[in-house]
Amino acid sequence: MGLSASVLAVDAGNSKTDVAVVTAGGEVLATARGGAFRPPAVGVDRAVDALADAVTRAFDAAGVTSVEHVSACLANADLPVEEEQLAAALRARAWGADVEVRNDTFAVLRAGVAEPLGVAVVCGAGVNCVGMRPDGRTARFPAIGRISGDWGGGWGLAEEALWHAARAEDGRGEPTELAKALPAHFGLDSMYALIEALHLRHVEPARRHELTPVLFATASGGDPLARSIVDRQADEVVTMATVALTRLDLLDEPAPVLLGGSVLAARHPRLDDRIRELLAARAPKAVPRVVTAPPVLGAVLLGLDRVGAAPGARERAREHFAA
Numbered sequence: 219m220g221l222s223a224s225v226l227a228v229d230a231g232n233s234k235t236d237v238a239v240v241t242a243g244g245e246v247l248a249t250a251r252g253g254a255f256r257p258p259a260v261g262v263d264r265a266v267d268a269l270a271d272a273v274t275r276a277f278d279a280a281g282v283t284s285v286e287h288v289s290a291c292l293a294n295a296d297l298p299v300e301e302e303q304l305a306a307a308l309r310a311r312a313w314g315a316d317v318e319v320r321n322d323t324f325a326v327l328r329a330g331v332a333e334p335l336g337v338a339v340v341c342g343a344g345v346n347c348v349g350m351r352p353d354g355r356t357a358r359f360p361a362i363g364r365i366s367g368d369w370g371g372g373w374g375l376a377e378e379a380l381w382h383a384a385r386a387e388d389g390r391g392e393p394t395e396l397a398k399a400l401p402a403h404f405g406l407d408s409m410y411a412l413i414e415a416l417h418l419r420h421v422e423p424a425r426r427h428e429l430t431p432v433l434f435a436t437a438s439g440g441d442p443l444a445r446s447i448v449d450r451q452a453d454e455v456v457t458m459a460t461v462a463l464t465r466l467d468l469l470d471e472p473a474p475v476l477l478g479g480s481v482l483a484a485r486h487p488r489l490d491d492r493i494r495e496l497l498a499a500r501a502p503k504a505v506p507r508v509v510t511a512p513p514v515l516g517a518v519l520l521g522l523d524r525v526g527a528a529p530g531a532r533e534r535a536r537e538h539f540a541a
Contacts, residue, residue: 225521230255244531248279288314289521291325325516342479344371347458452492
């Protein structure tokens with residue numbers, strides 16, 4: 219089969235899955251894309267079944283049937299017990315002799331740093347934060363919603379905007395342009411009409427995520443209440459990052475803070491500027507930057523870290539995913 223495959227890297231998210239088969243020298247033999255990975259919705263076995271198609275296609279393209287190590291960064295692997303369950307399910311597939319499962323936020327972090335050192339905050343549909351040091355120490359949060367103290371993310375921001383807009387229209391809350399902008403996005407003339415449309419599913423509930431960009435546009439237009447919601451998201455991002463830095467004893471030394479996920483990657487000026495302002499005040503030595511590399515690269519690099527990659531392997535892998 220020519221080159222020997224050492225790592226199967228998997229980055230599985232709520233909307234898509236990317237896999238890569240890589241040698242110890244960092245050469246990417248094959249990649250493939252699959253569908254969503256949602257164990258809470260379909261169960262662990264069916265979720266792993268959904269990975270199998272992409273893995274099989276990548277193995278076939280690489281000319282291998284297994285690898286030395288499986289580096290899997292998976293959405294919904296929020297608690298150690300969930301990581302253990304998912305690792306057991308992956309071992310049962312015999313894709314690799316060794317399996318390590320991490321939350322997918324670790325892939326964002328590792329993709330953005332030269333060594334496994336720093337903190338990443340991901341703000342996409344939800345919000346999460348992890349940190350790591352080369353000695354293996356990590357910092358993380360349960361990140362399973364409001365019951366674990368989380369606030370924000372695209373879905374949460376849309377819900378918050380709807381809440382304030384509804385109260386503004388009926389007199390319970392402060393006036394805000396959101397009361398007009400949110401229903402107008404769906405061609406409706408009032409929050410009452412939007413509430414009815416969502417409740418009766420004339421507008422599918424999944425489309426609520428479309429309201430997050432409307433919130434940011436309204437904030438950019440100067441609406442005080444919309445701006446306050448954006449500012450709160452910035453505060454949440456910086457609070458998580460600062461706590462993770464503190465837990466890892468990184469607060470007093472230069473350390474990267476990687477910003478990822480659709481909300482942060484969009485670089486909304488008010489959110490981006492406010493995050494950097496708050497970080498400068500609370501963690502002056504932190505170095506914030508938005509991650510643009512694909513998260514599957516992070517899964518690749520974590521795998522190469524594990525197998526003792528050859529010199530230059532990580533740089534070779536980065537070059538492949540930057541092309």
